[in-house]
Amino acid sequence: MTPIAELTNIDYPYVFTAIFIILTGIKAITSLSEWLIHKLGIETRWMKSKREDHELLIQTVQNLTELQERHLEDIQRSDRHDEEIERDIKKLTNMFLDKQIDDMRWEINHFATQAAEGKPCNKDSYKHCFYIYNKYEKLLSDHHLENGEVEISMKIINDSYQRKLMEGF
Numbered sequence: 001m002t003p004i005a006e007l008t009n010i011d012y013p014y015v016f017t018a019i020f021i022i023l024t025g026i027k028a029i030t031s032l033s034e035w036l037i038h039k040l041g042i043e044t045r046w047m048k049s050k051r052e053d054h055e056l057l058i059q060t061v062q063n064l065t066e067l068q069e070r071h072l073e074d075i076q077r078s079d080r081h082d083e084e085i086e087r088d089i090k091k092l093t094n095m096f097l098d099k100q101i102d103d104m105r106w107e108i109n110h111f112a113t114q115a116a117e118g119k120p121c122n123k124d125s126y127k128h129c130f131y132i133y134n135k136y137e138k139l140l141s142d143h144h145l146e147n148g149e150v151e152i153s154m155k156i157i158n159d160s161y162q163r164k165l166m167e168g169f
Helices: 004-010 010-039 044-115 121-143 153-167
Strands: none
Touching: 044 121, 044 153, 121 153
16 A cells, blocks of 8 residues: 555655646757757748748738729729719709700790780680799799890780780680
8 A cells, every 4th residue: 555655645846846847848849949940941831831821911911902092093983973973964954954944935935926926825825824934933043043035025925915805815
């Protein structure tokens, strides 16, 4: 039983010191082998993996930089296209507005010419002309424009309408 009793009397400071010395030796051997491998230019799997990871990281950074530059260029190009589209829409809107105003003026002036020449016009034609004139005036006021072309025509139409009302249509 003496061997069993000897096992229970373990010298713990001695064991810890031994473990510390062994670990320090392993670390020293590892450091020495890494230094030797590095000096000899030998590449281990671990070093190769670390180098490849580093190269991948550098390549990823470069790709992200290029992507960011392209993104900024795309944003600038998109902004320019948006401005062009906005100018074109504004231009088309103005063209449409001018066309609408011209069409209404022509219709009012044409009807005034017919009424002045004494051509037959019914009550609905007059009402339609008054309706077009109201739309025309609203369109001008909505777009801050001035009416200067159909007042004489509307006076002719109003006078003709008043005469027709007095005559009994």
